[in-house]
Amino acid sequence: MRRAASTPEQAQNELVAIGLDEDAIAGLTQEGFAVEDRIQVSLIGSEMVRLIVPAGTTLDSARAAVVARSATAVVDLNHFYQPQSENKAGCSGEGCALVREIVGWPTSEITRCAKPPRIGLIDTAINIDHVTLTNTRLEVIRLSEGEATKSGAQHGTAVAALLIGASDSRVPGLLPGAELIAVDAFQRSGKSADIANIYDLVRALDMLVQRDVKVVNLSLTGPANAVLEKSVKAATESGMILVAAAGNDGPNAKPVYPAAYDEVIAVTAVDKGRNPYRRAVRGDYIDIAAPGVGVWTAASISGARQKTGTSFAAPFITAAVSVLIAGDPDMSHESLEAKIRQFTDDIGKPGKDPVFGWGLLNASRLCESISDTKPSAL
Known part of the structure; x- marks a missing residue:
């Protein structure tokens, strides 16, 4: 937002x-x-x-x-940092298609071809009783104990379900069966805004490093901050991979963080027609695009609805990276970047551009990546 x-x-x-x-x-x-x-x-x-x-x-x-x-x-x-979703009404009911089809996300349970490493999520509260998340490998850690400032569960529930939702539910996750450790670092500000401060974001990142999490989804943005920058560098130097939303402030907005840090994979959003999301931030730091408009995922209490924003594009890349490093958890960031580029369709100007980065994720051959050692074709 x-x-x-x-x-x-x-x-x-x-x-x-x-x-x-x-x-x-x-x-x-x-x-x-x-x-x-x-x-x-x-x-x-x-x-x-x-x-x-x-x-x-x-x-x-x-x-x-x-x-x-x-x-x-x-x-x-x-x-303060905020989630990156747009309060936009969409379809409801059985007529909503899974937009993951535009990137060729494998329809069969992808975890059969690879055992993804432990995934981390720093987000708002999550409704662990949602039917989509029951019987999943989900652990939620809440930093703030006060009920009065408890963050809303809309955003966190939607992102968690998109990542690991049960395969037999109305909103199957991208990696059903994967292990997800989610840290609720947010608090409610005012009537409807959820915010996370730098102090708590660093605490959350530190917790995930201690739990040996390899890939972390950060569907949140805020301003540049020296403490955050130092923490991001330390995390990536330890071998952690950070995937962040590019932001929803508009195409002419200034860069947002942590996505704009060099060490972070910055994810922008496209719609079903592979057009750029109208509110996505653009810039040289954008690395890759994924579906983020009308993404069908869990609602906060029950059922499902469409969600829009770069928040919901980031999990596609978090999931893809988790598969790509499944066979080599210690893959260097340089090797990972080269690997990711093998799984993109260059839909903008040739090469990397400020709208789509290297291009739109093409997940159709992800399972082949486990044994694929060919050099990048890009």
């Missing part, structure tokens, strides 16, 4: 820092800062601290004060 006018871009009086030592923290406390929370982040090998800035101090001035205490610390605002 596009950021609602009433939803701020960051916490009004908070900073997040990595790499502060005890002397620096003690000095900041004397200056009027308060430590709201702190946690050791194994992913980075350092402590992450959430600071409340002194009353009357601007965030820029507060950040400068923290840097003055520790020039090597990574410090930024506690930015």
Whole structure:
């Protein structure tokens, strides 16, 4: 979704820092800062601290004060990130087709030809009692314990079902039978917006690294952030593959993150006619396209409905990557990029372009990829 006018871009009086030592923290406390929370982040090998800035101090001035205490610390605002779905009515009932057909997603249960590695998801709450998700290999970890701020289940349920929904349900997942560890890092803001702050996103990413998750779906976007950037680099250096939504702010919007980081696979959306989704962000960081308009998946309480947005294109690539690395979980990012390019149709300008990236996913030969060692044809 596009950021609602009433939803701020960051916490009004908070900073997040990595790499502060005890002397620096003690000095900041004397200056009027308060430590709201702190946690050791194994992913980075350092402590992450959430600071409340002194009353009357601007965030820029507060950040400068923290840097003055520790020039090597990574410090930024506690930015907010949101899911990337559009509230657009679609069809309902049995007449809705599975748009996965436009990329040739195998109709038979694809997990028969490969055992995908453990998949991670950082998203909103998930309705684990939805019929599509019963008897699936789903684990949900919630970061916030307060009921008053519990995030909505619409987005997370839809993405989880698209990934691993039961094969015999109305909305079969792309990888039914795969194991999914989902971290609910979001909280409700206002009446309907769900937001995740940087502090919780890094916590969620760290949890998934500790659980030996190989591929993570990030159907969320927000601004560039130094703490997020450092965490993304650390995660990918550990061998994790991050797949993120390109964003729904419009074709002329500025880049959004984490998709725009070089280490992340940025996924844009197309409709059934293979036309670009009208609200998808465009840019040189776009890597690949997948179906994201009118995607048939689970509704939050029961049943199913169409969903639109780059949020629902990202799971196609998360699933495809999981199959591609099934036979080689330690595949390098360079090798993976070359492999992905073998499974795209170049539907835009020749080569990589800012609308479709390398092109539209072609999943029809995914099962062959397990033993396919031929060089890229692109």
